[in-house]
Amino acid sequence: MHRWKSVALATAAVLVGLTAPTLTATPASATTTAYDATYYKNAVGKTGTSLKSSLHTIISTNVTKISYAAVWNALMATDQDPNNSSNVILLYSGVSRAKSLNGGDVGDWNREHTWAKSHGDFGEAIGPGTDLHHLRPADVQVNSIRGNLDFDNGGSAVTNGGGSTVDSDSFAPRAADRGDVARMILYMAVRYEGDDGFADLEPNEKVGNGSNPYMGKLSVLKAWSEADPPSAFEEKRNQVIYDTYQHNRNPFIDHPEWVEAIW
Ligand SMILES: [Ca+2]
Numbered sequence: 001m002h003r004w005k006s007v008a009l010a011t012a013a014v015l016v017g018l019t020a021p022t023l024t025a026t027p028a029s030a031t032t033t034a035y036d037a038t039y040y041k042n043a044v045g046k047t048g049t050s051l052k053s054s055l056h057t058i059i060s061t062n063v064t065k066i067s068y069a070a071v072w073n074a075l076m077a078t079d080q081d082p083n084n085s086s087n088v089i090l091l092y093s094g095v096s097r098a099k100s101l102n103g104g105d106v107g108d109w110n111r112e113h114t115w116a117k118s119h120g121d122f123g124e125a126i127g128p129g130t131d132l133h134h135l136r137p138a139d140v141q142v143n144s145i146r147g148n149l150d151f152d153n154g155g156s157a158v159t160n161g162g163g164s165t166v167d168s169d170s171f172a173p174r175a176a177d178r179g180d181v182a183r184m185i186l187y188m189a190v191r192y193e194g195d196d197g198f199a200d201l202e203p204n205e206k207v208g209n210g211s212n213p214y215m216g217k218l219s220v221l222k223a224w225s226e227a228d229p230p231s232a233f234e235e236k237r238n239q240v241i242y243d244t245y246q247h248n249r250n251p252f253i254d255h256p257e258w259v260e261a262i263w
């Protein structure tokens with residue numbers, strides 16, 4: 001089932017002049033990034049808890065944290081519509097909407113906590129509640145429907161949700177956002193390990209996690225990450241966050257194979 005990815009990796013490896021891996025390679029095959037020799041130096045080659053621990057240190061060191069008020073303008077940069085600089089692209093629905101329509105009314109976009117802020121009760125104080133790596137513009141009504149639900153397949157269509165679905169205990173984004181959501185959730189799990197005054201956030205296999213510091217379902221998130229690999233839009237927002245705002249990266253956008261290497 002992973003052969004398509006191996007072919008893509010082989011092609012990419014040839015393009016950068018490396019020895020092509022065999023086509024029987026597993027998803028553990030390493031991608032390469034411009035940051036492997038620098039930013040990720042202490043993580044490259046590791047797996048499991050050792051990789052997770054190294055990444056935690058890397059993405060938690062020398063981070064600039066921003067206020068919740070500052071998140072508005074930051075999202076206007078990180079999530080700008082590549083085809084219309086006056087607009088942002090909304091998570092879940094894929095709608096392009098005027099940056100100026102930020103707010104709380106019907107027809108506005110607001111600041112969606114992809115890792116629901118009630119899961120671990122971190123709120124909107126500076127920290128996980130203002131971490132741009134999981135904050136996205138979303139339609140006010142779609143955001144309300146998502147609420148604090150865990151992620152899982154199934155449910156019925158969300159009104160104006162772009163193909164997102166919902167049922168009583170879970171939410172599924174439109175297909176094009178599923179990998180993004182998975183990589184945001186797993187970033188949060190590595191970034192927040194309970195050593196900075198906030199809860200240790202972790203994925204699990206449940207839905208209905210409520211206010212516990214967990215987010216499900218891990219097996220579904222892993223499948224979503226595999227099915228929807230990082231896009232140019234996702235890579236650009238990672239870069240903007242790194243260059244302009246927080247100065248840390250989402251490792252799972254740079255190295256999607258690290259999802260399987262840890263979980
Ligand atoms: Ca995507």
Ligand SMILES: [Ca+2]
Nearest residue numbers: 189192193201
């Ligand atoms: Ca954690």
